[in-house]
Amino acid sequence: MNNYLNIIKNGLWTNNQAFVALLGLCPLLAVSNTVVNGLGLGAATMITLILSNAIVSLIRNLVGSEIRLPVFVLIIASVVTSIELIMNAYFHELFMILGIFIPLIVTNCAIIGRAEAFASKNPVAPSVVDGFAMGLGFTAALVVLGTIREALGSGTLFANAHLMFGEAGKDLTIFLIDDYGGFLLAILPPGAFIGLGLLIALKNVIDKRLAQPNTQVVELNIQTEKAPL
Amino acid sequence: MSAEKKSILKAGLILGLFSFVGLGLVSYTHQMTYEKIAENERLFIIKNLRELVPDELHDNDLLESSRQISDANAFGTDTPVTIYPAIKSGTLTAVILSPTAPDGYNGSIKLLVAISRIGKLLGVRVVSHHETPGLGDAVDTNKSDWVYAFNGHSLSDPSPKYWRVKRDGGIFDQFTGATITPRAVVKAVFNTLTYYQKHKGALALGKEHTKQSDE
Numbered sequence: 001m002n003n004y005l006n007i008i009k010n011g012l013w014t015n016n017q018a019f020v021a022l023l024g025l026c027p028l029l030a031v032s033n034t035v036v037n038g039l040g041l042g043a044a045t046m047i048t049l050i051l052s053n054a055i056v057s058l059i060r061n062l063v064g065s066e067i068r069l070p071v072f073v074l075i076i077a078s079v080v081t082s083i084e085l086i087m088n089a090y091f092h093e094l095f096m097i098l099g100i101f102i103p104l105i106v107t108n109c110a111i112i113g114r115a116e117a118f119a120s121k122n123p124v125a126p127s128v129v130d131g132f133a134m135g136l137g138f139t140a141a142l143v144v145l146g147t148i149r150e151a152l153g154s155g156t157l158f159a160n161a162h163l164m165f166g167e168a169g170k171d172l173t174i175f176l177i178d179d180y181g182g183f184l185l186a187i188l189p190p191g192a193f194i195g196l197g198l199l200i201a202l203k204n205v206i207d208k209r210l211a212q213p214n215t216q217v218v219e220l221n222i223q224t225e226k227a228p229l
Numbered sequence: 230m231s232a233e234k235k236s237i238l239k240a241g242l243i244l245g246l247f248s249f250v251g252l253g254l255v256s257y258t259h260q261m262t263y264e265k266i267a268e269n270e271r272l273f274i275i276k277n278l279r280e281l282v283p284d285e286l287h288d289n290d291l292l293e294s295s296r297q298i299s300d301a302n303a304f305g306t307d308t309p310v311t312i313y314p315a316i317k318s319g320t321l322t323a324v325i326l327s328p329t330a331p332d333g334y335n336g337s338i339k340l341l342v343a344i345s346r347i348g349k350l351l352g353v354r355v356v357s358h359h360e361t362p363g364l365g366d367a368v369d370t371n372k373s374d375w376v377y378a379f380n381g382h383s384l385s386d387p388s389p390k391y392w393r394v395k396r397d398g399g400i401f402d403q404f405t406g407a408t409i410t411p412r413a414v415v416k417a418v419f420n421t422l423t424y425y426q427k428h429k430g431a432l433a434l435g436k437e438h439t440k441q442s443d444e
Binding site: 033062063064066067070071074075077078079081082085086088089090092184187188 | 236239240243244247248250251252254255258259261262263265266269270273361362364
């Protein structure tokens with residue numbers, strides 16, 4: 001059980017794919033302009049991670065090391081294409097906004113990174129939990145960055161929520177400031193880079209604060225992971 | 230067969246097997262979803278079309294009656310564009326054309342332009358664009374009411390030399406910090422109106438080629 005808690009802690013904080021491993025930055029920076037977009041892409045990424053981790057873990061003893069990577073890429077690409085079709089069918093409007101970023105999940109290094117660094121070495125159950133935790137951590141990064149950019153940039157939160165939650169979502173939109181003129185920089189790509197930089201800095205500060213009281217006890221029971229790829 | 234060859238063959242077979250399984254998964258999902266996806270796309274277009282041409286102006290199925298025409302000068306694209314004739318009791322009441330404004334700030338802007346039989350604009354919609362968020366994207370109805378300003382205008386109202394954005398001496402607003410986008414849209418709408426003016430006779434006759442099963 002402890003092991004699973006560790007995996008989840010790893011995914012959400014210690015080895016957060018966006019803030020620590022700095023993987024998957026292209027979708028992270030491009031789609032985090034609103035909370036709903038971030039949530040949509042985050043969920044799609046998480047489902048991909050869970051499925052690809054599960055499949056990779058299942059076949060980990062079947063596939064020799066020479067063809068491991070091409071097989072992983074095949075699996076990830078098939079899973080993503082299926083998710084793309086399903087989103088197009090059932091979340092059409094959100095699909096049209098996320099558009100090209102869904103197929104681009106294939107190129108999100110976080111996914112093949114987890115397949116290589118974790119799922120190919122661990123049984124199915126921990127691999128699924130790892131996929132879930134890493135996906136959740138990535139989604140959290142997207143949502144936090146999306147919240148900051150949307151609040152600063154357009155003065156709203158959860159705009160277009162109906163694309164994801166149906167008609168009920170229309171009432172979810174929060175107008176933080178009436179007649180907010182907008183702060184364009186936050187919505188444009190530079191806002192994404194600056195926001196991400198500040199968030200990483202904040203995380204490092206928190207980590208440092210947490211580490212200070214017990215500097216003498218440094219127990220290394222966390223599995224060390226090479227930065228994948 | 231040498232051991233090396235054997236291992237290559239085995240690796241190749243496994244790779245082939247996985248390609249096959251992946252292909253199977255994707256084809257299955259495609260089978261399950263393609264009807265729904267086609268329906269979604271259809272509904273999306275119909276929703277746009279019906280906003281432009283209200284139900285009382287037509288009794289035909291706009292999508293069914295659509296056909297392709299091409300005129301690179303008028304529509305800003307070499308590929309044929311779709312025309313949706315609105316027909317009521319056998320006479321043409323309006324047409325919706327789908328031109329492209331090729332000179333947006335960041336590539337092409339695809340439009341729907343609805344023109345009534347007498348040449349008045351019923352409405353303009355931006356279907357797809359890549360304009361700068363917060364500046365040029367105000368052509369989108371989700372972002373601002375700018376495109377509604379076209380409603381009711383025609384080739385003679387205003388006269389052609391005023392079919393420009395205000396900065397160029399015309400009557401249409403530009404956006405703060407973004408003139409290129411509205412300029413491109415105004416030009417594309419003007420070209421489309423000119424095309425309609427020139428070809429309205431042929432367009433009105435065109436309905437006879439589309440299968441009409443009225444009464």
